[in-house]
Amino acid sequence: MTLALAIILVVVLSSAALGVYAGRRQPLSLENWTVGGRRFGVLLIWLLMAGEIYTTFTFLGASGWAYSRGAPTYYIPIYGTLAYVISFFILPKLWRIGKQRGLHTQPDFFVAAYGSRTLGVLVALIGIVSIVPYLQLQLKGLGLIVEVAGGGAVSPEVAISVSFVLTCAFVYTSGLRGSAWVAVIKDVLMIAAVGIVGIGVPLKYFGGYGKMFKALIAQYPGHLVFPGATPSLDVWWVMSTALLTGAGFYMWPHMVGSAFSAKSEKVLRRNAVIMPFYQIPIVLVFMVGLTAFLVLPGLKNGDMAFLTLVQKSYPAWFLGFVGAAGAVTAMVPASVLVLFASTLLAKNVYQGAFNPKADERTVLRLSRAMVLIIMTLALVFALLFPSALVNLLLIGYDGVSQFFPGMVLGLFWKRVRTAGVLAGLIAGFALVVGLVFTGHDPLFGLNAGFVALVVNMALAVGISLFSKRSSMSGVV
């Protein structure tokens, strides 16, 4: 066994062990398993939420985009920052309602705010359809990272299967608390890896950022301003995409669920204040992609830029360290994604649509069983049909962003009506699917999901205004 491989194995195994240990002294209940008993303080919430925004996409996708597309990539730290600003204003109230009414999931909130089980089931289904491809992407990224970092000694299939078993183990036993604890290891490794490579690589090849930018400006000035290398991704695309994904970030079911796990509103507000700093490592990742653009021109797959450059520039053991960081970086978001997809399926689809009388023990048992089933599904797709879900992945972010009007209006506007939100959501989601699958994204230079969100919001507000003023069992 190579040293690199040994490092990856030790890190991954000890992370999973910590995850299992995390839930050892917590009595098993739906409240503890899904939202950590609502007891997470500033530190755990920070680690968990940071753990969720940094996925394998950070390593591979952001550097890959900086490499192959250039400036449009700047939208990533922008949308993260906007997402935290939005969270500052919406999460405290959402948390309070969650606490008062004992909510565990995002569809729970829709049922509470609009008194409509149909809406709850619809939100749950759109949520699951968006989560599964995202989960598969994490497994796929992990396979790629371990394959390269291990020097080809481990096939991606083996790496994916091992991480699958380990992730299932700590989600099954510890629930969200397990993910939060593993996120401790993940965040430390990830920041270290990105910091070392992001600062080290431009230094090694150019003697610093300034000189790297100087070389880029001299040779490819267009790469550094919008639209970069892709004419259809001009500044309007960047603006609309930053707004859409910024609005959509906390609309992911697993992000709403994680917000419920906070100890108090104050914890969420404080978290929102400090989190934008956490966008800076993404800028470091850009530096790696931009360095690769100059040093390793002509890579077929831009997503390989980060790993190829690390391989070229560092000794094998360091590659193992990056591989370990990459593997845990996939496992933490994967664990949270699968946890909430399972709870959505058990609580909001099974109990919500088919068996409203199911008691909490049954829902918990079913949720935990669903972990295995959903992970297996993602595993099968990742191994047998690696490209089958690519289309679904395209609509994931655009899809969950369509929950935004329902969430925000439900929280802050007394006059909002169920019919408006339902019509907006259906129209918005249909528009996303239609535009993306017919190749109309971007539409008129704007992100198609953003266009859908505008239509969605207009319908939700318009129909609510034209409905009769009547008493409603809302939460406002």
Next chain:
Amino acid sequence: MKKKIRWSLVLGAIPFLTLVFALPFVNRIEPVILGFPFVLFWIVLWILLTPPILYAAYRLEMRRDKDKAGERP
């Protein structure tokens, strides 16, 4: 009671103005600042300024919560 402007929301609008709506006006390389092309420098600057802005909003919200709690009998 007169409805007061919620200043925390005004503060929250600043990152949207600078990081989204200002982008067409800052989309250039020159002047290079601290080695960064101008547009990237602008973005990094406002990301770093967002936490202090949100901290000010945090203080305002805390005071608002306190006032509200005081109004209740």
